[in-house]
Amino acid sequence: MQEPISAVLQDGRRHFQHGPIDIIAYAEGEYAAVERAHAAAWKRFQSVLNELTSELTSLRQPVGVDCLVLGPIAKTMWQACHDCTDDFITPMAAVAGAVAQTLIEDYRLPGISRAWINNGGDIAVHMAPGHSLKIGLFADLSRLSESMVQAGIPVDGVFELTQDSGVQGVATSGWRGRSHSLGLADSVTVLASTAARADAAATVIANEVNVDDPRIVRLPANTLKDDSDLGEILVTVEVPALSEDDIHAALQQGLTRARELKNKGLIISAVITCQGWVTSTEMSTCSRMANT
Numbered sequence: 001m002q003e004p005i006s007a008v009l010q011d012g013r014r015h016f017q018h019g020p021i022d023i024i025a026y027a028e029g030e031y032a033a034v035e036r037a038h039a040a041a042w043k044r045f046q047s048v049l050n051e052l053t054s055e056l057t058s059l060r061q062p063v064g065v066d067c068l069v070l071g072p073i074a075k076t077m078w079q080a081c082h083d084c085t086d087d088f089i090t091p092m093a094a095v096a097g098a099v100a101q102t103l104i105e106d107y108r109l110p111g112i113s114r115a116w117i118n119n120g121g122d123i124a125v126h127m128a129p130g131h132s133l134k135i136g137l138f139a140d141l142s143r144l145s146e147s148m149v150q151a152g153i154p155v156d157g158v159f160e161l162t163q164d165s166g167v168q169g170v171a172t173s174g175w176r177g178r179s180h181s182l183g184l185a186d187s188v189t190v191l192a193s194t195a196a197r198a199d200a201a202a203t204v205i206a207n208e209v210n211v212d213d214p215r216i217v218r219l220p221a222n223t224l225k226d227d228s229d230l231g232e233i234l235v236t237v238e239v240p241a242l243s244e245d246d247i248h249a250a251l252q253q254g255l256t257r258a259r260e261l262k263n264k265g266l267i268i269s270a271v272i273t274c275q276g277w278v279t280s281t282e283m284s285t286c287s288r289m290a291n292t
Contacts, residue, residue: 002018002019003018004016004017004018004045004046004049005017005018006042006045009024012026013025013026014026014038014041014042016041016042016045018045018046018048018049019049020049021045021048021049021099021119022119022120023045023099023100023103023117023118023119024117024118025038025041025103025107025115025116025117025118026115026116026118027107027112027114027115028112028113028114028115029111029112029113029114029115029128030111030112032111033109033110033111033112034111034112036109037106037107037109037112037115040106041103041106041107041117044102044103044106045103048073048099048102051071051072051073051074052071052073052074052095052099054071055069055070055071055074058074059074059077059090059091059092059095059229060090060092060227060229061090062088062089062090063078063081063082063089063090063091067079067082069091072102073098073099073102074091076094076098076101076102076194076196077091077092077093077094077095077098077196077200078091079196080094080097080098080194080196080197080199080200081093081094081200083197083200083266084197084200084201084204084261084266085200085204087204087207088233089200089203089204090229090230092229093179093199093200093203093204094196094197094199094200094203095199096119096120096121096122096171096199097119097122097124097169097171097194097195097196097197097198097199097200098195098196098199099119100117100118100119100122100123100124100169100195101117101124101168101169101194101195101196103117103124104116104117104124104125104126104168104195107126108126112126112128113127113128113131114126114127114128114131114132114133116133117195119195120178121171121172121177122169122170122171122172122195122198122199123135123169123170123171123195124168124169124194124195125161125167125168125169125170126168127161127162127163128163129163129164130163131162131163132160132161132162132163133160133161134158134159134160134161135158135159135161135170136157136158136159137157137158137159137172137187137189137271138187157271159189159191161191165191165268166193166268167191167192167193167268167269168192168193168194168195169191169192169193169194169195169196169197169198169199170189170190170191170192170195170198171189171190171192171195171198171199171201171202172187172188172189172190172202173185173187173188173199173202173203173205173206174186174187174188174206174273175206175235175236175237175239179203180221180224180225180228180230180235180236181203181206181207181235181236182206182207182210182233182234182235182236183206183207183208183209183210183236183250183254184209184210184211184216184236184239184242184250184274185205185206185209185250185251185254185272185273185274186273186274186275187271187272187273188202188205188206188209188254188258188270188271188272188273189202189270189271190202190205190258190267190269190270191267191268191269191270192266192267192268193268197266197267198267201258201261201266201267201270202270204257204261205254205257205258205261205270205272206254208253208254208256208257209250209251209253209254209272209274210250210253211242211246211249211250211253213240213242213246215240216236216238216239216240217236217237217238217239218234218235218236218237219234219235219237220232220233220234220235221233221234221235224237239275241275242274242275244277247274247275247277247286248277248286250274251272251274251277251278251279251286252279252286254272254279255270255272255279255280255281258270258272258280258281259281262281267281269281269282273289276288276289277289
């Protein structure tokens with residue numbers, strides 16, 4: 001297996017990579033505290049992949065009544081998924097968020113004003129009192145081009161998080177992302193008290209954004225990735241242009257689930273997008289997105 005890799009980027013961010021885990025870490029504050037935090041996070045990161053692969057068979061099993069995993073990250077994954085749904089889900093739905101959540105703990109030090117761990121778009125954050133952090137939302141990966149990457153990606157919205165908001169995790173799911181989805185959402189972005197819970201909730205909400213349309217193409221997950229934890233469950237691979245009524249109906253289904261999770265105290269907020277339309281737990285209806 002490839003050895004873990006660490007690099008210092010030009011702007012001071014750290015890049016940690018090991019197999020499929022690709023982390024960008026950033027911190028601000030007193031120099032010595034920042035360096036100690038980065039060193040501690042790198043030390044912890046080096047054991048993460050082996051820790052997870054040692055329990056991979058159990059982590060690919062549906063979450064049940066009893067927790068059958070042993071490692072600290074695996075338990076965090078299981079708990080986040082168990083809290084968010086009674087439907088079929090495996091702890092792997094929270095893996096990216098749980099890893100980010102684990103590493104951000106090394107940055108909760110005196111002298112660190114704010115920090116974030118970005119694990120493929122699932123983000124754990126730390127802010128000292130009086131500090132804030134802005135995170136951009138890019139809703140539809142089909143619009144992403146190389147020229148955008150070079151010139152700077154035009155975001156569809158910005159979240160400004162403050163230390164007293166209670167938000168310590170941000171995660172996004174959808175059918176166009178790197179993980180498979182049962183639904184039609186271009187993106188579901190969730191703000192929660194932990195990154196693992198945000199990750200699990202984004203998956204659950206995205207699965208609910210759905211309508212019946214014979215033109216939607218779905219395939220068994222294990223035909224797309226032979227070791228998929230979803231097995232033969234059908235996942236979305238192609239979505240045609242939908243009618244406005246169908247888009248609104250799909251968004252409403254996702255919003256209903258998002259509000260259920262918010263009412264239970266499991267998430268703080270959620271934003272759901274589909275084919276140029278957006279809704280959120282703070283909105284009473286659907287709206288056209290500004291960039292469409």
